[in-house]
Amino acid sequence: MDENNLVKMTLTVNGEEVSMMAKGGRRLLDFLRDDLHLTGSKEGCGEGECGSCTVLLDGHSVLSCLTPMERAIGRSVVTIEGVGSPTNLHPVQAALLDEGGVQCGMCTPGMVISAIDLLQRNPDPTVEEIIEGISGNLCRCTGYKKIIFGIQHAAEELRSSGRTGMVKEATR
Amino acid sequence: MTGDKQALQKEKLIVGTPQTLRETDFDPVGKSVVRKDVIPKVTGKAIYAGDLHMPGMLIGKVLLSAQPHALIKGIDISAAAAVPGVKAVLTAQDIPGENVFGIAIPDQQVLADRKVRFIGEPVAVVAAEDAFAAEQAVSKIRVEYEPLPAVFNPIDGLKPGAPLVHEKGNILYHTKVRKGNIEKGFDEASVIVENIYRTAGQDHAPIEPEAGFSWIDAEGVLNVFTSTQYAFRDRRQIAVVLNLPMNRVRVANMTMGGGFGRKDDVTTEILVALLAWKTGRPVRLVYTRHEAMLTQTHRHPTYVRVRTGANKEGRLTAMEGVIYGDTGAYSSLGIFVIKKMALHLGGPYYYPNYKSDSFSVYTNNPIYGPFRGFGVLQAAVSHEGQIDELAEKLGMDPLEFRLKNCLRPGLSFSTGQVMTEACGIGATLERLQQYMVENGLSFERPQEVSA
Amino acid sequence: MLYQKYEVAQTLAEALSLLESHNGGNVRLVAGGTDLILQLHERILSAEVLVDISRVSEMRGIRQDGDELVIGAATTYAEIYHSSLIQNHAPLLAEASKKIGAVQIQNMATLGGNIGNASPAADAIPCLYALDADVVVASPNAERRIPVAEFHQGYRKIDLKPGELIKEIRFAIPPEGTGTAFYKYALRKSQAISVVDAAVCLKIEDGVIRHAAVALGAVAPTIIRSPEAEAVLIGEPPSEDLFARAGEAARKDARPIDDIRGSASFRRYLVAVCVSHAVRSACERAVR
Ligand SMILES: Cc1cc2nc3c(=O)[nH]c(=O)nc-3n(C[C@H](O)[C@H](O)[C@H](O)COP(=O)(O)OP(=O)(O)OC[C@H]3O[C@@H](n4cnc5c(N)ncnc54)[C@H](O)[C@@H]3O)c2cc1C
Ligand code: FES
Ligand code: FES
Numbered sequence: 001m002d003e004n005n006l007v008k009m010t011l012t013v014n015g016e017e018v019s020m021m022a023k024g025g026r027r028l029l030d031f032l033r034d035d036l037h038l039t040g041s042k043e044g045c046g047e048g049e050c051g052s053c054t055v056l057l058d059g060h061s062v063l064s065c066l067t068p069m070e071r072a073i074g075r076s077v078v079t080i081e082g083v084g085s086p087t088n089l090h091p092v093q094a095a096l097l098d099e100g101g102v103q104c105g106m107c108t109p110g111m112v113i114s115a116i117d118l119l120q121r122n123p124d125p126t127v128e129e130i131i132e133g134i135s136g137n138l139c140r141c142t143g144y145k146k147i148i149f150g151i152q153h154a155a156e157e158l159r160s161s162g163r164t165g166m167v168k169e170a171t172r
Numbered sequence: 173m174t175g176d177k178q179a180l181q182k183e184k185l186i187v188g189t190p191q192t193l194r195e196t197d198f199d200p201v202g203k204s205v206v207r208k209d210v211i212p213k214v215t216g217k218a219i220y221a222g223d224l225h226m227p228g229m230l231i232g233k234v235l236l237s238a239q240p241h242a243l244i245k246g247i248d249i250s251a252a253a254a255v256p257g258v259k260a261v262l263t264a265q266d267i268p269g270e271n272v273f274g275i276a277i278p279d280q281q282v283l284a285d286r287k288v289r290f291i292g293e294p295v296a297v298v299a300a301e302d303a304f305a306a307e308q309a310v311s312k313i314r315v316e317y318e319p320l321p322a323v324f325n326p327i328d329g330l331k332p333g334a335p336l337v338h339e340k341g342n343i344l345y346h347t348k349v350r351k352g353n354i355e356k357g358f359d360e361a362s363v364i365v366e367n368i369y370r371t372a373g374q375d376h377a378p379i380e381p382e383a384g385f386s387w388i389d390a391e392g393v394l395n396v397f398t399s400t401q402y403a404f405r406d407r408r409q410i411a412v413v414l415n416l417p418m419n420r421v422r423v424a425n426m427t428m429g430g431g432f433g434r435k436d437d438v439t440t441e442i443l444v445a446l447l448a449w450k451t452g453r454p455v456r457l458v459y460t461r462h463e464a465m466l467t468q469t470h471r472h473p474t475y476v477r478v479r480t481g482a483n484k485e486g487r488l489t490a491m492e493g494v495i496y497g498d499t500g501a502y503s504s505l506g507i508f509v510i511k512k513m514a515l516h517l518g519g520p521y522y523y524p525n526y527k528s529d530s531f532s533v534y535t536n537n538p539i540y541g542p543f544r545g546f547g548v549l550q551a552a553v554s555h556e557g558q559i560d561e562l563a564e565k566l567g568m569d570p571l572e573f574r575l576k577n578c579l580r581p582g583l584s585f586s587t588g589q590v591m592t593e594a595c596g597i598g599a600t601l602e603r604l605q606q607y608m609v610e611n612g613l614s615f616e617r618p619q620e621v622s623a
Numbered sequence: 624m625l626y627q628k629y630e631v632a633q634t635l636a637e638a639l640s641l642l643e644s645h646n647g648g649n650v651r652l653v654a655g656g657t658d659l660i661l662q663l664h665e666r667i668l669s670a671e672v673l674v675d676i677s678r679v680s681e682m683r684g685i686r687q688d689g690d691e692l693v694i695g696a697a698t699t700y701a702e703i704y705h706s707s708l709i710q711n712h713a714p715l716l717a718e719a720s721k722k723i724g725a726v727q728i729q730n731m732a733t734l735g736g737n738i739g740n741a742s743p744a745a746d747a748i749p750c751l752y753a754l755d756a757d758v759v760v761a762s763p764n765a766e767r768r769i770p771v772a773e774f775h776q777g778y779r780k781i782d783l784k785p786g787e788l789i790k791e792i793r794f795a796i797p798p799e800g801t802g803t804a805f806y807k808y809a810l811r812k813s814q815a816i817s818v819v820d821a822a823v824c825l826k827i828e829d830g831v832i833r834h835a836a837v838a839l840g841a842v843a844p845t846i847i848r849s850p851e852a853e854a855v856l857i858g859e860p861p862s863e864d865l866f867a868r869a870g871e872a873a874r875k876d877a878r879p880i881d882d883i884r885g886s887a888s889f890r891r892y893l894v895a896v897c898v899s900h901a902v903r904s905a906c907e908r909a910v911r
Binding site for chain 1: 624625626627628629631653655656657660661664665673675677701724725726727728730731811812813814
Binding site: 039 | 212214216217218222223225303376377378379381430432460461
């Protein structure tokens with residue numbers, strides 16, 4: 001095995017400092033799944049089409065299957081594992097659950113991250129804007145309607161409680 | 173509704189075994205309940221097969237055939253086996269039991285032996301310390317092919333002298349459906365339309381590509397944790413290929429990232445089990461999207477010729493059709509999907525006289541198998557086309573024409589089975605009619621667009 | 624491994640010296656990575672060293688320099704369509720940026736990467752053709768400035784030598800009375816490569832079109848201009864009939880091929896559709 005290209009990965013993942021030596025030259029998705037065992041981010045296509053690998057990098061949604069892992073050094077990554085916990089769901093998670101926007105669940109982590117990215121930028125999106133906001137995320141099960149309703153309801157919930165979609169604030 | 177439910181419960185009509193069900197067991201009925209899989213799914217904690225890992229785990233990778241139809245003259249694995257980190261490079265020769273599987277009939281090879289029948293057929297399988305070593309090893313396997321003439325659609329496949337995909341011939345299955353007297357039926361018709369319809373293949377594209385994880389536990393049981401629709405059938409087939417008694421094989425169904433029919437078949441299970449058995453190490457095998465599209469099943473492409481007649485009163489008198497279904501290189505569920513299509517070719521309408529023949533034909537295309545709809549979708553393309561054209565020729569409203577001919581209780585289906593209550597087409601069309609009246613809608617033929 | 628070494632440049636000088644120090648080796652620039660990482664992963668390309676230019680300050684952002692607009696090569700599409708300079712002066716670029724991939728791609732991918740990848744179906748490049756933009760190329764000792772159409776030399780071939788990089792894009796701020804528009808036909812509204820697209824920049828004076836630039840994507844080995852359509856437009860007052868005629872004329876310049884996204888004849892049909900739509904909205908914007 002090639003031991004030459006070990007890199008020091010120092011970054012924040014889901015609010016916690018990570019500092020470790022890791023084999024470089026891979027995608028951020030591989031580092032998250034294989035090294036940190038954060039397997040919530042999925043690989044549906046590996047080519048940027050499906051959005052199931054979406055994570056927040058310094059607060060912006062990016063595709064971890066097209067991001068070189070070293071790009072995350074010194075930055076902050078949020079994956080689905082950092083969004084809400086079973087006892088303290090983010091409003092987007094709770095709304096997808098309530099509306100029946102989750103079937104097989106393979107698209108769900110990426111969908112949740114994209115919805116959060118959208119609501120951070122636009123707390124009161126129209127249906128058109130929601131559709132645009134999740135147009136980089138494919139779902140083969142639900143037909144999208146219930147996901148769109150869910151995001152609408154999450155937006156209402158956040159606005160009525162005076163919170164933003166930011167992960168820390170929304171799950172407070 | 174609530175009243176009915178209470179009545180049912182009061183009379184305690186529903187008795188379960190072995191214990192009698194209590195009223196509280198029905199509490200969720202009529203209510204919205206949280207599915208128990210959903211919280212793990214929204215929080216990213218649900219475990220899919222491709223998420224599994226264990227210390228010492230190897231990564232599997234498959235070499236897929238680059239030829240649609242060819243004899244294998246030799247496979248040189250030496251360079252692949254020499255890649256650092258590679259623990260196994262297996263070909264057909266390494267299979268301990270029988271090199272065969274199949275959901276309907278055992279006609280498929282686990283790893284191609286002597287001959288490949290489609291681009292994407294597994295030829296060899298590798299396990300290595302990491303994905304890069306596995307990928308490198310696969311790229312270093314040298315297969316010497318002797319290309320054979322190939323056939324890519326079922327109609328060519330039935331021609332005399334067509335290349336034989338399987339030695340037994342290219343017809344996998346012929347279904348005949350006969351009802352009434354077809355000549356008499358067409359004699360009674362005043363309008364007859366005849367058309368050819370073609371439907372294309374389609375990928376299920378579940379967002380989770382096929383994935384399996386296998387290891388031998390402390391008791392010597394071979395475990396396969398996988399993304400499957402049918403764990404028991406997988407288990408049976410793994411045991412035959414590995415030459416193990418069934419009680420040495422355990423298959424568990426992980427959270428499934430979508431299947432839509434295609435994970436009904438064996439996917440990664442036998443290959444990943446082989447690798448774990450041969451290396452003694454845990455192995456994970458996850459297809460890329462590209463590999464999954466090549467090697468897994470798809471929806472059957474079909475070619476249909478159909479003739480349908482109706483009398484002046486606007487009643488269907490006869491339908492006669494021939495279906496050529498492309499099942500690809502192996503059967504999968506191609507027998508049943510194409511059989512079902514013969515039954516449903518007329519759709520939910522009543523024909524006193526009905527004749528259909530369907531041929532499920534082997535070709536050198538990818539494998540076509542179960543996909544939600546199961547042949548009925550392909551049939552709908554032709555029966556709805558026929559019905560519209562007949563209505564137009566008769567000068568009838570297409571909805572009226574359908575209402576006049578739809579299957580209702582007391583009428584018989586293509587097989588002769590008399591409908592009792594299961595057929596809701598009449599009620600659906602009536603509701604549609606009402607909706608259209610309420611909303612002032614009518615059917616308009618779309619304008620032709622010229623390019 | 625997809626690559627052996629990852630270097631991050633913070634300044635232009637650093638980026639150029641990193642390129643120079645790895646000169647002769649298999650070194651590649653990475654900006655958004657949306658083309659490159661995919662190509663490395665699928666083994667279409669290989670690389671030993673990646674030089675990350677996504678944080679080079681001189682190559683980021685949009686600014687006005689005299690009567691020119693300057694877009695740093697490492698500026699993302701999200702930054703482009705949020706920029707009021709772009710929205711005011713070159714709305715076609717905002718339009719195209721919104722149509723590239725979907726949100727995640729727009730957060731990652733850059734204008735420089737679109738040029739560096741040089742796909743004949745790239746969406747931002749037709750806009751640059753229509754704006755008569757220049758590409759500014761930097762090397763350790765010099766900068767040179769080349770019209771975008773000359774920079775693209777052939778199918779996926781650009782005028783970039785080892786050691787050089789694309790620093791920025793420059794174009795004259797379109798004068799008063801100018802309207803620009805981009806129209807794309809793809810198999811989906813998002814996340815889809817163009818089957819055909821058209822970018823238009825035109826100027827109306829006294830009710831008559833005085834300047835017209837029509838660029839077409841995905842119908843030739845490179846992005847092309849359509850002199851036929853431009854000739855039809857110039858000297859005419861905008862009208863539905865004119866939009867249709869411009870579309871028809873553009874078909875003569877298109878040299879499309881069959882591929883999985885569409886046949887050559889479908890593409891020729893679409894050229895007329897895309898051009899007439901783009902011309903119509905450019906005219907509407909010009910008179911506003
Ligand atoms: C899912 C998906 C959807 C897409 N949809 C579209 C679409 O709709 N329209 C479209 O046009 N494109 C699309 N693309 C392609 C891609 O996103 C664009 O071409 C994008 O602009 C590339 O920018 P990047 O910064 O990601 O480039 P990178 O991948 O970082 O680089 C691309 C190439 O350019 C070189 N390069 C990058 N920056 C420079 C520079 N400053 N100087 C010299 N060379 C440089 C790199 O070395 C590399 O060879 C899509 C891609 C994906 C994965
Ligand atoms: S896995 Fe990254 S977009 Fe599909
Ligand atoms: S829930 Fe299955 S892909 Fe979206």
